[in-house]
Amino acid sequence: MIIGVVVLLVGVGGLAGWRWWRNLPPYGPEVLAATATLELVDQTTADAAFSPRDVEQAGDGDQIFLGRVAWERPPDPKVGGSFRIVVLDKRTHRMPGFITVTSSRPDDVGAGSDGALDRAEERYRWLQGIGAREVDGSFWAAGSAVTVSSVDASPVTFVLVLHPQRPETPPEQAVATAPAAVSDLLVALISVGPDGQVYWAQRLLN
Template sequence: MTWRRAASAAVALVVAVAVVGGWRWWHQRPPYGPEALQLRSSLEFVTYDEAQAALGSAYQAPVASGGDQLVLGRVSWQTPSAPLDGGYFALFLVDKRTDLKPPVFAVSAPQESVGMGSAGVENRIADRYPWLRGAGDVRISEHEWQSVGSRLAIGDVAATPVTFVALFPHLDRQQREFPIATAPVTLPDLLLALVYLGPDGQVYWAQRLQG
């Protein structure tokens, strides 16, 4: 009987491992990949008046002065048949020289569809996509990390196109201790990427759009 119990236990273990592995595979599997979206994007420098015109009268462009720079970005996609299902798109604009994000965005989209900020689960992005190191928090000491800079979180797959203006402030030497992307910056310095995160913080995929 002992060998029978051992065999039964081994079979149960194999089944349990298969079930867990299958669940993990399903849990990490995105409803669709970036190729289904037919993504399009652009970046350009603009003046305040140009930024305001692009956003429209219902939205306020960031005020720029004294060497500050404004970057106008547009991202659009074909609406897929499946919804985000509790997940969201995270849109990152990163200075590749420093892996830092700008502090301020203005967006011409309904407030309930697009938000600005950061989230702890986004620290997982760099583990899977090292080229997007700037997506997560900034390490300021051996055991200390700081959440700085912003990205856009898009919770409605129908919120296309997204038009945004990012502010790159010009800081004096004393202010540069703040870990944010600053002016002067050139377009080749910038990385624009769209990441799809699942409802439990799964990093489904990341797509480089510019840079």
């Protein structure tokens, strides 16, 4: 019995140690010295920032926001690590529905939603709203975040268009809407490990 208890304790300790090691960040946010900018722009400015690529065309009542996130390359990045760049309306706790994104390495950036956002939301109260929402027993992810698969993709430039709120929009499809001020929109950088584990989140703007 004593041997069995010892083996069990060793096993539990080993599992706890593995989990600690798995979630240990290879570097902290201070190493990146990340910065973010966000501004309201017109269609011409947004088009020029992405030329020759196309961006979403704004209509009446829409607002166009042009953002940029940059960081310094860490000296010893972990293989398989990635980032999520989140824009969150602090008033409604919703993200934009669509983001156009590019970088110095355009193949390493994209937009969408994944389980890392759920895990970051669980850990950081100020990121409430970036994860999937439960509506009538089902989980929905209507908003989009920027996905960065390489630490070498800095700087990342993105455009998002906010549309006026439409009363007929179902709750599961609700996203950030216009009108909004730059100060209403939080910009955060989330460090994600190769297994989808969240290392840390840093509030860069607002």
